[in-house]
Amino acid sequence: MSIVTAEIIAIGDELLYGQIMDTNSHWISQELDAVGVRVVRKTTVGDNRTDILTAFEEASKRANLILITGGLGPTQDDLTKPLLAEYFGCEIVEVPEAVAAVSAYFTRRGREMTRLNILQGHLPTCCTYVPNEVGTAPGMWFEQKGCYWMSMPGVPHEMKKLVKDFVLPKLSQVFDLPVIYHKLIKTAGIGESWLADLIKDWENALPNHIRLAYLPSLGHVKLRLTAFGEDKKVLATEVDEQIHGVLPLISSYVYGYDEETLETAIGKLLKNAGKTLALAESCSGGYISHLITTVPGSSNYLRGTLVPYHNDLKEQLLGVSSATLMQHGAVSEETVREMATGIKKLFGADFGLASSGIAGPDGGSPDKPVGTVWIACAGPDFVEAKLLQLTQDRMINIQLTGVAVLNLLRICFLKHNK
Amino acid sequence: MSIVTAEIIAIGDELLYGQIMDTNSHWISQELDAVGVRVVRKTTVGDNRTDILTAFEEASKRANLILITGGLGPTQDDLTKPLLAEYFGCEIVEVPEAVAAVSAYFTRRGREMTRLNILQGHLPTCCTYVPNEVGTAPGMWFEQKGCYWMSMPGVPHEMKKLVKDFVLPKLSQVFDLPVIYHKLIKTAGIGESWLADLIKDWENALPNHIRLAYLPSLGHVKLRLTAFGEDKKVLATEVDEQIHGVLPLISSYVYGYDEETLETAIGKLLKNAGKTLALAESCSGGYISHLITTVPGSSNYLRGTLVPYHNDLKEQLLGVSSATLMQHGAVSEETVREMATGIKKLFGADFGLASSGIAGPDGGSPDKPVGTVWIACAGPDFVEAKLLQLTQDRMINIQLTGVAVLNLLRICFLKHNK
Numbered sequence: 001m002s003i004v005t006a007e008i009i010a011i012g013d014e015l016l017y018g019q020i021m022d023t024n025s026h027w028i029s030q031e032l033d034a035v036g037v038r039v040v041r042k043t044t045v046g047d048n049r050t051d052i053l054t055a056f057e058e059a060s061k062r063a064n065l066i067l068i069t070g071g072l073g074p075t076q077d078d079l080t081k082p083l084l085a086e087y088f089g090c091e092i093v094e095v096p097e098a099v100a101a102v103s104a105y106f107t108r109r110g111r112e113m114t115r116l117n118i119l120q121g122h123l124p125t126c127c128t129y130v131p132n133e134v135g136t137a138p139g140m141w142f143e144q145k146g147c148y149w150m151s152m153p154g155v156p157h158e159m160k161k162l163v164k165d166f167v168l169p170k171l172s173q174v175f176d177l178p179v180i181y182h183k184l185i186k187t188a189g190i191g192e193s194w195l196a197d198l199i200k201d202w203e204n205a206l207p208n209h210i211r212l213a214y215l216p217s218l219g220h221v222k223l224r225l226t227a228f229g230e231d232k233k234v235l236a237t238e239v240d241e242q243i244h245g246v247l248p249l250i251s252s253y254v255y256g257y258d259e260e261t262l263e264t265a266i267g268k269l270l271k272n273a274g275k276t277l278a279l280a281e282s283c284s285g286g287y288i289s290h291l292i293t294t295v296p297g298s299s300n301y302l303r304g305t306l307v308p309y310h311n312d313l314k315e316q317l318l319g320v321s322s323a324t325l326m327q328h329g330a331v332s333e334e335t336v337r338e339m340a341t342g343i344k345k346l347f348g349a350d351f352g353l354a355s356s357g358i359a360g361p362d363g364g365s366p367d368k369p370v371g372t373v374w375i376a377c378a379g380p381d382f383v384e385a386k387l388l389q390l391t392q393d394r395m396i397n398i399q400l401t402g403v404a405v406l407n408l409l410r411i412c413f414l415k416h417n418k
Numbered sequence: 419m420s421i422v423t424a425e426i427i428a429i430g431d432e433l434l435y436g437q438i439m440d441t442n443s444h445w446i447s448q449e450l451d452a453v454g455v456r457v458v459r460k461t462t463v464g465d466n467r468t469d470i471l472t473a474f475e476e477a478s479k480r481a482n483l484i485l486i487t488g489g490l491g492p493t494q495d496d497l498t499k500p501l502l503a504e505y506f507g508c509e510i511v512e513v514p515e516a517v518a519a520v521s522a523y524f525t526r527r528g529r530e531m532t533r534l535n536i537l538q539g540h541l542p543t544c545c546t547y548v549p550n551e552v553g554t555a556p557g558m559w560f561e562q563k564g565c566y567w568m569s570m571p572g573v574p575h576e577m578k579k580l581v582k583d584f585v586l587p588k589l590s591q592v593f594d595l596p597v598i599y600h601k602l603i604k605t606a607g608i609g610e611s612w613l614a615d616l617i618k619d620w621e622n623a624l625p626n627h628i629r630l631a632y633l634p635s636l637g638h639v640k641l642r643l644t645a646f647g648e649d650k651k652v653l654a655t656e657v658d659e660q661i662h663g664v665l666p667l668i669s670s671y672v673y674g675y676d677e678e679t680l681e682t683a684i685g686k687l688l689k690n691a692g693k694t695l696a697l698a699e700s701c702s703g704g705y706i707s708h709l710i711t712t713v714p715g716s717s718n719y720l721r722g723t724l725v726p727y728h729n730d731l732k733e734q735l736l737g738v739s740s741a742t743l744m745q746h747g748a749v750s751e752e753t754v755r756e757m758a759t760g761i762k763k764l765f766g767a768d769f770g771l772a773s774s775g776i777a778g779p780d781g782g783s784p785d786k787p788v789g790t791v792w793i794a795c796a797g798p799d800f801v802e803a804k805l806l807q808l809t810q811d812r813m814i815n816i817q818l819t820g821v822a823v824l825n826l827l828r829i830c831f832l833k834h835n836k
Contacts, residue, residue, distance in 0.1 A: 016457040018448030019633060023439070025462075030436030039434040040469060044443075044460035051458060058476070215437055279725075285711025286704035289725050293703025296779050296812055298727075305725035307697075307707050313722045313765060317735075347731060361714050394714055 004037045004175045007059040011071035011080055012154060013046040024069045024159055031163055035171060036178040036228070037065060047077045056087050060147055064175070067167070070154030072137035074116035080151055081124065081140070088142060090126035098122075098129050102136050127151075130166050134158050139166060148174055178228050181235035184215075185223040185243065187253040188262055188407045192216045195223075195250065202246045210242060218396065219403030220262070255410055262406045263291045263298075269413050270301035270351075277409070278347035279305040280318055280339040282330065283357035283373055284401045291402055303347040308339075318342030331356050331368050333376075333385045340378035340385075351413070352378040353405050357388070359397045371397055375405045377412040384412050422455045422593045425481040427473050429489035429498055430572060431464040442487045442577055449581055453589060454596040454646070455483060465495045474505050478565055482593070485585070488572030490555035492534035498569055499542065499558070506560060508544035516540075516547050520554050545569075548584050552576050557584060566592055596646055599653035602633075603641040603661065605671040606680055606825045610634045613641075613668065620664045628660060636814065637821030638680070673828055680824045681709045687831050688719035688769075695827070696765035697723040698736055698757040700748065701775035701791055702819045709820055721765040726757075736760030749774050749786050751794075751803045758796035758803075769831070770796040771823050775806070777815045789815055793823045795830040802830050 008028050014020045025042045032039050040062060045051040052071070059066045071080030085092050099121030106113040120136050123129055130139030130150075135158035142149035150167050152159045171177060187195060192214050196203070203212055209229055215222040225242060227235040247254065255265040270277055279289050279302075289305035292298050306317060311330055314320040320338040328334040336356045344352030357373025364370035371390035376383060388404055390397045426446050432438045443460045450457050458480060463469040470489070477484045489498030503510050517539030524531040538554050541547055548557030548568075553576035560567035568585050570577045589595060605613060610632050614621070621630055627647055633640040643660060645653040665672065673683040688695055697707050697720075707723035710716050724735060729748055732738040738756040746752040754774045762770030775791025782788035789808035794801060806822055808815045 016447060016460065017451045018444055018446075018457075019631065021441070021444040026436055026439045028436075029434060033435045039436075040464065040466075041473075042434065042462035046458065048458075055459075213437065281704075281707075285716075286699075286707025286723050286725070287711075289699075289704025290708045290816075293705075293725075293727070293777075294813060294816065298703075302725075302727050304727040304731045305704050305723070307704070307711070307720075307723035309711070309717050309720050309722040359711075395712060398708075398712065 085124035278349035280343035340376035503542035696767035698761035758794035
């Protein structure tokens with residue numbers, strides 16, 4: 001088994017001029033990494049003959065696999081197909097099967113096919129035609145001197161389907177790929193360096209064929225375990241054993257694995273227990289409600305949300321006492337506790353969550369600087385509150401509050417709902 | 419004046435393996451495009467000596483300007499600095515000014531500087547030291563045979579500050595850049611091809627030195643006018659005249675210019691008129707409230723938001739009649755009108771906005787398929803409602819509803835609030 005190296009080439013002026021962000025190359029990197037192919041370079045070039053041919057030439061010297069996106073539109077500024085034909089020294093001819101596929105695509109949509117669209121079914125003779133079921137530009141697969149090439153359209157969902165349906169299966173045929181097994185442990189409520197400190201002994205004792213990576217994002221840290229070997233089942237078992245070993249050290253921070261998000265995780269907790277939730281968001285302004293409602297089926301457990309952006313609404317609807325507001329202010333432990341209890345009662349839910357803070361950039365004081373946020377969770381027979389000291393950035397404060405509130409619910413739920 | 423060509427090189431294994439998305443190169447592309455520098459290639463390579471040196475070598479043959487991000491950390495796997503020294507054939511020596519800056523950075527944060535951090539103040543003798551005020555890795559500027567190089571850390575906000583404070587001013591010194599003037603016209607509520615159709619005669623009559631680009635995003639289309647010439651003031655006047663020419667054709671879709679967003683635009687309308695707003699979001703689940711509250715100072719005009727995710731809350735809190743819900747259902751013109759009127763009254767606001775729809779993936783019926791959304795705006799003496807027929811995708815439906823509701827407020831405000 002030798003290492004397979006890959007290069008990704010993205011083609012299009014719009015990528016160079018910053019009109020469109022190339023998210024394709026990033027996604028392809030992740031997919032190739034997951035099957036043990038080593039990406040050694042990513043290149044973006046414009047719709048320019050010399051630049052594209054140079055990129056082909058250079059890539060072929062370094063990589064066993066070259067994945068190309070873009071430049072396959074029907075208009076004259078799209079050069080990828082003629083230049084691939086030129087590079088491989090072959091003609092472009094009509095491929096009846098490909099023309100029929102383009103025609104069928106338009107028929108399904110009740111639209112007329114133009115002369116230019118018919119040309120999308122003309123392909124270099126030296127390529128294997130790869131049908132694109134969700135668009136008009138076909139995929140093209142080339143093989144030359146042990147190097148494999150795939151050209152795909154730049155439209156993300158078309159490219160992704162071609163990679164998943166054709167490229168990845170093909171790679172395991174033409175290459176002797178390592179067997180790799182990945183597992184993500186999802187954590188919230190702890191920073192990367194603290195997490196690393198908690199698990200350093202476990203990490204140092206990992207066997208050589210299991211690697212650990214820390215993937216931090218706002219409020220979250222993902223731990224990625226990657227195992228290399230001969231047999232996927234064996235690797236899965238080994239990784240699971242390692243996870244059993246580390247869990248006791250970090251269990252209170254772990255909300256799920258792989259595709260799980262904090263929103264889907266708390267959704268499952270609530271749904272399985274048949275419990276409902278209500279939100280009173282002040283400084284987070286509806287963001288937590290938005291996170292929860294992005295999950296299909298969230299109406300099963302979310303009763304609703306109130307954003308009482310002004311104190312009179314906190315009093316009148318949530319029943320926060322004016323004495324509390326006068327004495328402690330809207331951003332205080334007392335207020336946020338009354339908000340959580342109030343929304344639970346008002347909406348007839350099992351759990352009430354609340355946030356109140358100074359998101360910024362204005363509204364801070366020496367006592368309560370920008371970034372001061374109180375959050376609370378009220379359950380059947382408890383209220384827990386927590387103080388967050390966040391940043392100077394309004395958007396980051398809103399997002400971090402969202403993660404912290406959902407995580408507080410998770411922790412309270414596990415603690416009190418046994 | 420000759421064309422300045424640039425290449426952007428991003429360095430780091432984490433970029434190739436898909437652990438981090440390279441947003442830096444995209445941002446740099448936009449900044450260079452805005453000053454008339456033509457980006458001809460973007461390259462990403464790993465922390466590998468040969469690959470980095472090859473990238474330097476290749477780029478120097480094609481570009482007048484080479485911007486490098488990443489690989490400047492204090493640890494041994496970060497190779498950019500030693501390889502730049504090797505490429506330019508010079509030594510790395512201590513730069514007292516740079517060491518002092520790193521030291522001051524740590525002092526400000528009350529943290530201890532390590533031996534590795536001190537090395538960040540050691541730089542190649544052939545570079546100009548460029549202070550990094552918001553991080554520990556300095557910028558390095560090189561000049562060789564008419565080609566200019568800048569190496570910057572990969573942390574986005576550090577890189578951005580160096581580009582804005584140093585690189586862009588430097589470019590106008592060392593290159594004879596074209597004078598360019600950009601203006602963005604921001605529209606909502608109309609698709610790209612309809613917009614293009616409305617303004618095609620105007621577009622065809624644009625003078626040669628003024629270019630138009632359509633930049634579509636979810637629910638929005640930006641029109642970017644770019645003028646090339648000798649004098650920025652003259653260009654600005656010419657572009658403004660063109661905008662005066664096109665506005666009568668599209669005025670009802672235009673919500674602002676340049677940095678304006680739909681959220682800030684409606685915020686200004688409300689604030690200037692001294693009016694307040696309340697939201698009742700069902701299918702949008704808090705997303706519109708989140709959009710509005712991302713704007714600093716939004717508490718001046720947003721009274722608050724209710725997400726009545728269940729019908730009983732629509733009845734009890736908003737006063738939607740049970741007869742309406744029974745007869746027409748929650749997703750109906752009648753319900754959404756009562757929601758908008760109800761929230762306006764409940765929260766004591768001047769305007770009430772409401773959404774109710776089937777975001778999906780479940781809940782659709784032949785009568786009301788997934789993507790059916792009703793929205794309404796209630797003002798002092800009117801209620802306007804609108805039906806949206808959106809997509810199969812839950813997230814896209816939520817986002818498009820957000821844009822449509824904010825745009826409905828804008829239109830109603832302009833129509834009724836004269």
